[in-house]
Amino acid sequence: MEDIPAQIAHRRREQKRRAYLAAIGKPALSADFHAAQAHIRTLYFEGGMSAEQMRRQCGVSTNIITSVIRGHRRVTRAGPEPIVRMRRTTIDRLLTVRYETPLDSKHGAGARVPPQTTLRRLQALIAHGYNIKWLAAQNHRLTGQHLSALLTRTKGQRYIMATTAQAMTELYDKYHAVDPAHVGIRPGQIEQTRCAARRRGYAPPVCWDDDTINDPHAVPEWTGACGTPDGYLIHRRERLPLCPACAVFRTNHTSPESALPDMEFSPLKLDQVLREPGRAPLRIARALGHPNGKTLDMWRQGTRRPQQRSLARLASVLGVCPEDLCDARPRTPLQPTQE
Numbered sequence: 001m002e003d004i005p006a007q008i009a010h011r012r013r014e015q016k017r018r019a020y021l022a023a024i025g026k027p028a029l030s031a032d033f034h035a036a037q038a039h040i041r042t043l044y045f046e047g048g049m050s051a052e053q054m055r056r057q058c059g060v061s062t063n064i065i066t067s068v069i070r071g072h073r074r075v076t077r078a079g080p081e082p083i084v085r086m087r088r089t090t091i092d093r094l095l096t097v098r099y100e101t102p103l104d105s106k107h108g109a110g111a112r113v114p115p116q117t118t119l120r121r122l123q124a125l126i127a128h129g130y131n132i133k134w135l136a137a138q139n140h141r142l143t144g145q146h147l148s149a150l151l152t153r154t155k156g157q158r159y160i161m162a163t164t165a166q167a168m169t170e171l172y173d174k175y176h177a178v179d180p181a182h183v184g185i186r187p188g189q190i191e192q193t194r195c196a197a198r199r200r201g202y203a204p205p206v207c208w209d210d211d212t213i214n215d216p217h218a219v220p221e222w223t224g225a226c227g228t229p230d231g232y233l234i235h236r237r238e239r240l241p242l243c244p245a246c247a248v249f250r251t252n253h254t255s256p257e258s259a260l261p262d263m264e265f266s267p268l269k270l271d272q273v274l275r276e277p278g279r280a281p282l283r284i285a286r287a288l289g290h291p292n293g294k295t296l297d298m299w300r301q302g303t304r305r306p307q308q309r310s311l312a313r314l315a316s317v318l319g320v321c322p323e324d325l326c327d328a329r330p331r332t333p334l335q336p337t338q339e
């Protein structure tokens with residue numbers, strides 16, 4: 001805190017300066033604040049810096065900084081009141097803020113970052129066999145609720161707390177190469193967690209390396225050949241969930257009719273997949289757009305067969321390749337021709 005004489009001196013200087021600017025025809029307020037606003041928003045949203053960190057650099061209050069980020073000062077009954085002008089001194093000070101890594105202390109709490117790379121790390125640890133409850137118990141900054149929310153709500157959520165991101169990075173660095181069984185998680189639980197991850201298409205740690213996991217544009221590398229015919233075949237052979245690149249490859253390179261030329265839907269294989277731990281037939285039926293489990297039951301019992309298109313949809317809901325639900329079609333014996 002500045003002492004009182006210093007504050008008075010500061011106010012006097014400020015008054016003189018404003019009088020001077022007014023005298024030369026430059027008002028103290030300016031509408032030309034958009035560069036400063038863009039600068040602050042970038043540091044906040046992309047850099048994950050907190051308003052408090054910025055305040056300590058430039059002396060502008062956190063209230064003003066957050067209103068610049070939002071673009072409005074307060075919300076009245078008529079709606080948000082947009083900022084139209086700002087003090088020149090504030091604009092100049094905001095432009096002096098330099099990037100600093102987000103702090104992992106109570107001062108940095110409140111900094112926010114995009115959720116994508118944190119979500120990747122969480123999904124990878126789950127795919128490796130670590131459950132949410134166990135992960136949350138390893139770090140006091142995480143809770144199971146936190147993590148479930150991250151998994152389910154990220155679509156609508158543009159930013160997460162930088163402290164959450166940091167905690168997840170630490171967990172990932174520590175455990176992504178450690179077998180969950182070695183830290184005392186029961187084999188049954190590991191298997192259940194892995195199955196759930198497979199169903200949801202979570203990419204395990206082997207799909208990422210240090211460069212790609214932090215690159216927002218990178219996609220997980222499941223097979224070493226994703227997006228090529230080989231990649232697609234490796235997915236099938238290893239029963240890996242089909243990745244977006246290979247799914248695109250598959251739809252671009254095969255028509256629905258010719259997709260499975262020598263394959264035939266197998267109720268037995270569907271039954272096996274549905275018996276895997278954690279599969280809930282009713283939920284699967286709903287994901288397929290069926291009001292109840294009847295159709296799925298008939299497919300499973302073999303009293304009805306899914307059409308090609310339904311088969312592709314079923315496989316994608318189950319997180320398997322359509323071929324995993326098929327047998328090789330027995331060759332039709334040649335009928336003796338009658339002449």
Ligand SMILES: [Zn+2]
Nearest residue numbers: 226231243246
């Ligand atoms: Zn792939």
